[in-house]
Amino acid sequence: MQRRGLLIILSSPSGAGKSTLAGRLRQWDGSLRFSVSATTRPARAGELDGREYFFVTKDAFQAQVAAGDMLEHALVFGNYYGSPKAPVQTAIEDGRDVLFDIDWQGAQQISNSSLSPHVLSIFILPPSIPELHRRLVTRGQDSPEVIEKRMQKSWDEISHWDGYDYVLVNDDIDATEQALKTIISAERLRRSQQPQLVDHVRSLQTQFGELT
Ligand SMILES: Nc1ncnc2c1ncn2[C@@H]1O[C@H](COP(=O)(O)OP(=O)(O)OP(=O)(O)O)[C@@H](O)[C@H]1O
Numbered sequence: 330m331q332r333r334g335l336l337i338i339l340s341s342p343s344g345a346g347k348s349t350l351a352g353r354l355r356q357w358d359g360s361l362r363f364s365v366s367a368t369t370r371p372a373r374a375g376e377l378d379g380r381e382y383f384f385v386t387k388d389a390f391q392a393q394v395a396a397g398d399m400l401e402h403a404l405v406f407g408n409y410y411g412s413p414k415a416p417v418q419t420a421i422e423d424g425r426d427v428l429f430d431i432d433w434q435g436a437q438q439i440s441n442s443s444l445s446p447h448v449l450s451i452f453i454l455p456p457s458i459p460e461l462h463r464r465l466v467t468r469g470q471d472s473p474e475v476i477e478k479r480m481q482k483s484w485d486e487i488s489h490w491d492g493y494d495y496v497l498v499n500d501d502i503d504a505t506e507q508a509l510k511t512i513i514s515a516e517r518l519r520r521s522q523q524p525q526l527v528d529h530v531r532s533l534q535t536q537f538g539e540l541t
């Protein structure tokens with residue numbers, strides 16, 4: 330039986346390294362589908378519509394939510410973000426794994442939905458708060474005001490760390506990448522074995538009954 334796709338959710342405070350790690354995972358496994366979110370935030374330099382995000386107006390975003398086209402959505406740092414439903418459903422049915430880079434609100438909505446059996450959620454912690462700030466500044470993508478807002482909200486995000494299946498501290502990026510690959514590989518194996526294991530244990534039970 331073909332394994333149904335996994336929904337691999339990465340969350341962290343802004344700047345801890347989710348997008349960098351998601352990029353590395355996509356290089357590692359080309360079959361991994363990335364859930365391209367819709368957002369009302371303006372595009373940063375170098376971001377392409379349909380690649381990093383679908384950049385939409387607030388009206389267009391709200392229309393998509395009203396039509397039931399979003400798997401989850403949330404207001405994050407004053408902008409709306411949401412994961413379009415259709416590509417995720419197609420991927421699951423095709424047995425493909427989907428990678429999400431979303432905040433705790435979105436992770437919670439998907440984990441509380443009918444898709445929860447497919448969820449593999451991973452929270453990425455920064456090594457320290459000064460290092461988180463340093464990373465946001467070094468990224469060079471956001472104004473000091475935006476960085477300040479994201480730092481102010483960082484504890485709000487971190488405080489949800491224990492609702493996740495796995496938690497990693499992203500100190501050394503190569504070590505974190507390796508840990509993510511190990512987790513994903515193990516979870517794929519565990520979930521692909523599940524149906525056969527149930528049959529196997531039933532068969533052992535029958536054999537045991539015949540013995541006694
Ligand atoms: N382990 C690490 N050590 C040092 N720098 C890192 C590490 N991981 C990521 N970075 C750097 O930190 C910055 C922020 O990383 P990234 O953009 O991946 O964060 P993010 O969690 O996706 O943030 P956001 O939620 O705002 O999208 C980038 O410049 C990235 O290169």
Ligand SMILES: Nc1nc2c(ncn2[C@@H]2O[C@H](COP(=O)(O)O)[C@@H](O)[C@H]2O)c(=O)[nH]1
Pocket residue numbers: 340341342343347366367370401402403405410411412430431432433434435436
């Ligand atoms: N709930 C959702 N959160 C999302 C989604 N897409 C991104 N995000 C989170 O927003 C912040 C900021 O992202 P940035 O690209 O502006 O730096 C970050 O924590 C993302 O994980 C989404 O579809 N739903």
